[in-house]
Amino acid sequence: MTLHLIVGSKADEPSASGDPLAMASKGGAVLMVCRTCGKKGDHWTSKCPYKDLAPPTDASDMPPTSDGPAALSGPAKGSYVAPRLRAGAVHTDAGHDMRRRNDENSVRVTNLSEDTREPDLLELFRTFGPVSRVYVAVDQKTGMSRGFGFVNFVHREDAEKAISKLNGYGYDNLILHVEMAAPRPT
Incomplete structure (x- = not known):
């Protein structure tokens, strides 16, 4: 079964009068872009109404790592990864050494x-x-x-x-x- 998503223009969508994001986007300033569907200023990525219809992410979207297939079982795309755990991060304990006493x-x-x-x-x-x-x-x-x-x-x-x-x-x-x-x- 194939699902097709038909995305209308801004004029086709009902306006949300109480939504500050929709009002700000009408003024010309784009506050955000949804990472799932690419719409501007309508909703947060986590509240995307099209997230179930989005194609699944594959390994080609992820940055290459030296860990091989084991690295693919890591955090999902879009989830937070601490800077010290990101690919290419220099692993030092400098921050911990500052608080440690001799x-x-x-x-x-x-x-x-x-x-x-x-x-x-x-x-x-x-x-x-x-x-x-x-x-x-x-x-x-x-x-x-x-x-x-x-x-x-x-x-x-x-x-x-x-x-x-x-x-x-x-x-x-x-x-x-x-x-x-x-x-x-x-």
């Missing part, structure tokens, strides 16, 4: 005020040596500091020097407690 040279700072931010801690601790990472725990709802943070030094000696000088130091009307960070449980 437990050997990490200093835990507690009794921070609510106004303390990462640049504040960096300014305070970089006088003792090169700092590789600064993290201040922040409450998701209020955006205020939760009162503790971590500072990673490149060299352990610099971390020990910072602990000896800043533990008990008055900072922002509070007395800081600075110690070596306990290793994370594995």
